[in-house]
Amino acid sequence: MTRHQDDPLELLLNRLERPKKHGERYMAICPAHPDKSPSLSLTRGRDGRALVHCYAGCKTRDVLAAVGLELRDLFLDNLSHDQRQQYHRNTLEAERRFERLVIEAAKNKPDDLLDEDIHRLALAQERLGQLNHLLAEPSNQPEPHSPVLIEVALGDVMNATLGQVRHAIKPWIPRRHVTLFGGHGGIGKSSISLAIAAHVACGRQFAGLEVEKMPVLFVSLEDEASIVRLRLRRIIEAYQLPAVEVLDGLRLLDGTQTISALMTEGDNFNPQPVFTTAFRELETNVNDAGLIIIDNASDAFDANENSRRAVRAFVRGLAGLARQHDAAVVLLAHIDKSAARTNTNGNSYSGSTAWHNSARSRLALLDEGGRVVLRHEKANLSALAEPVQITFVDGVPMPYTPLQESELIVSDTDQAEMVRAIRAAQEAGVQVSASMSGPSTVIHALENLPEFGKQFRSKEGKKRAKAAILALIRTGRVVRVDYEDRHRNKRQRLELFELTQNCPTKAPINGVKAASDISPIPPSVTNAAQGACVSASDTTETAINATNASVRISDAVIRA
Structure with missing residues (x-):
C-alpha cells in the first residue's frame, strides 16, 4: 500500500506484462486487447500521476480494469483539492473538444453516414450536452449538500409494524422494490417477462400465482418494437387473454433506435456513474405504471458491471423509481457465462455481487438437463416460491403443471x-x-x-x-x-x-x-x-x- 501512495506508476508497472524503459517512459503489452507487440505507453506526470496511453485506442479505464485498478489509482493520495479540480476540468474540456470534432465531421458528410456513425453522432450530442452542463458549473463552489444519514425517531418503536407487502405477482415481484431476472441469452427471458406483463395488465393468474391487476410499462432496449409486438400477439392468443384489457393496461417503450442506456460513466478522474437523458425520459413516462420491466441490463447499464459502486448506484436509482411510484421494477440480466456452465450455483447474473445484493427479489430462468425451469432464487420480503417448469408452444412460454x-x-x-x-x-x-x-x-x-x-x-x-x-x-x-x-x-x-x-x-x-x-x-x-x-x-x-x-x-x- 505504501508503494501505491508513493508512486502510482510503479504500482501499474508491477501489474503489466514485459514493461521496458525507453528514456523517460515505459512501453508494455496492453492488457485490454490482444497485443503482440508493446503498444501501451506509460510515464510519470509532473504532479506524480501516472500517464497512460494505448496506441491501439483502448480507453484508460479499460486498461486499468484489466489489471484490477481504477482511474483514481493513477494519482497520488496527497494530490491537492485544486489540482484534482483542475485535472477534472482539463479532462472535461478535452472530452468536449473531441465530441465537437465528431459532430463537425458528421455535418461535413451527412450522406455518407453508416448506422454506427449515426449512433455515434447521437452519443456525441448527448455527451456534449452533459459536458457543457458540467463545465458551466463554477468549479470553486462546493456542490449543494443534502443529508445522507437521516436520524429516525424511535419514541413509538414499540408500536411499529410492517405494512403488508404488495406484489405484482406474489411472491416473485414485490412492489416498491427491484427484482432481478437473470438467465442465459436466448433462453426466453424476454418472452416470459412479456407474458408476465400481459397477465398483470389484465389481472389473470400466471403459473398458478396470485396477480394484482395494474398498468404495466415494458421498456425494450434489446428487441425492436416489431418483434415485441409479434411476441405479444402470440402470447395473447396462446393464453387466450382478453386482448382489449391487455392492450389497455400495457405500454411499450422502444429504446432500440438509438443509444438509450439509462446510466453511463465518464473517463475523467474517479468517474461517477451518471443517469442519462433516457433515464429521465423513463421517469417521465412511468405515469401510473405499477409494474416496470426493463429488457435488459446490458443495454440499460453502460458502465463497468464489475464496479460495486456503479452497480449499486444504478440499482438504487431504479429502486428510487419504484418507491416514488409505488411500482415493482423488473430488470432482466444475462447470466454469467461460467455460472451457465455450472447451472449457476445460485449466481444467475453477470458482474459485481452488487447486482444480487441490491435486488430484493431474484428470479432465474435455467436450462436444467434439457428442461427450462424458472426458479425464485432470492426473496427478502417473502418465502421463496416453488420452481416452475416452462415449455414453449410455438415459441410462447407456458408454465407446465404435471398431470396426476x-x-x-x-x-x-x-x-x-x-x-x-x-x-x-x-x-x-x-x-x-x-x-x-x-x-x-x-x-x-x-x-x-x-x-x-x-x-x-x-x-x-x-x-x-x-x-x-x-x-x-x-x-x-x-x-x-x-x-x-x-x-x-x-x-x-x-x-x-x-x-x-x-x-x-x-x-x-x-x-x-x-x-x-x-x-x-x-x-x-x-x-x-x-x-x-x-x-x-x-x-x-x-x-x-x-x-x-x-x-x-x-x-x-x-x-x-
Whole structure:
C-alpha cells in the first residue's frame, strides 16, 4: 500500500506484462486487447500521476480494469483539492473538444453516414450536452449538500409494524422494490417477462400465482418494437387473454433506435456513474405504471458491471423509481457465462455481487438437463416460491403443471374431441401438421375428417379447436414428432401420446418414416435404450420433455 501512495506508476508497472524503459517512459503489452507487440505507453506526470496511453485506442479505464485498478489509482493520495479540480476540468474540456470534432465531421458528410456513425453522432450530442452542463458549473463552489444519514425517531418503536407487502405477482415481484431476472441469452427471458406483463395488465393468474391487476410499462432496449409486438400477439392468443384489457393496461417503450442506456460513466478522474437523458425520459413516462420491466441490463447499464459502486448506484436509482411510484421494477440480466456452465450455483447474473445484493427479489430462468425451469432464487420480503417448469408452444412460454395419474384421461369436451380426431387421422394415415399458422396447419389436416365435429368448422369453432390442441400439447397428451417427407425435407407432425403400457410398432404414415417408429417419445429424452418401449406410466414429464425437445428453430426469435 505504501508503494501505491508513493508512486502510482510503479504500482501499474508491477501489474503489466514485459514493461521496458525507453528514456523517460515505459512501453508494455496492453492488457485490454490482444497485443503482440508493446503498444501501451506509460510515464510519470509532473504532479506524480501516472500517464497512460494505448496506441491501439483502448480507453484508460479499460486498461486499468484489466489489471484490477481504477482511474483514481493513477494519482497520488496527497494530490491537492485544486489540482484534482483542475485535472477534472482539463479532462472535461478535452472530452468536449473531441465530441465537437465528431459532430463537425458528421455535418461535413451527412450522406455518407453508416448506422454506427449515426449512433455515434447521437452519443456525441448527448455527451456534449452533459459536458457543457458540467463545465458551466463554477468549479470553486462546493456542490449543494443534502443529508445522507437521516436520524429516525424511535419514541413509538414499540408500536411499529410492517405494512403488508404488495406484489405484482406474489411472491416473485414485490412492489416498491427491484427484482432481478437473470438467465442465459436466448433462453426466453424476454418472452416470459412479456407474458408476465400481459397477465398483470389484465389481472389473470400466471403459473398458478396470485396477480394484482395494474398498468404495466415494458421498456425494450434489446428487441425492436416489431418483434415485441409479434411476441405479444402470440402470447395473447396462446393464453387466450382478453386482448382489449391487455392492450389497455400495457405500454411499450422502444429504446432500440438509438443509444438509450439509462446510466453511463465518464473517463475523467474517479468517474461517477451518471443517469442519462433516457433515464429521465423513463421517469417521465412511468405515469401510473405499477409494474416496470426493463429488457435488459446490458443495454440499460453502460458502465463497468464489475464496479460495486456503479452497480449499486444504478440499482438504487431504479429502486428510487419504484418507491416514488409505488411500482415493482423488473430488470432482466444475462447470466454469467461460467455460472451457465455450472447451472449457476445460485449466481444467475453477470458482474459485481452488487447486482444480487441490491435486488430484493431474484428470479432465474435455467436450462436444467434439457428442461427450462424458472426458479425464485432470492426473496427478502417473502418465502421463496416453488420452481416452475416452462415449455414453449410455438415459441410462447407456458408454465407446465404435471398431470396426476387420475387426470390423464381428458375430461374437457373440446380436448376429447381433438384426441378423437387426431387418433382417426393417425389410423387413416393422414399427416397432422404441427403448424398452428400458415397454409398447412393442424386444422387443415383434421377438418376433412368426419371425426372433426361440426362445432369446430366455423371461425370461432376453429379457434376452440386450436386452443384445445395447444392445451393437449402443454399437458403432454399430444407430442410433436420430427420426420422427413418424401423430398427429405424436415417436418413436424402431431401424434397422441397413447396412455398404455404396451408399445406396438407404428406403421409409417403415407410411407414417410418418422424420427422414431417405436414411440412418439424419443429414447434420448427418457434415457432409455434405442428401440426400447416408453410408457406413460414411467413418468408424466417425459411428454413435456419431448415437447420441449421439438420446439422449432423458427421460434427462436419469438422466445428469445
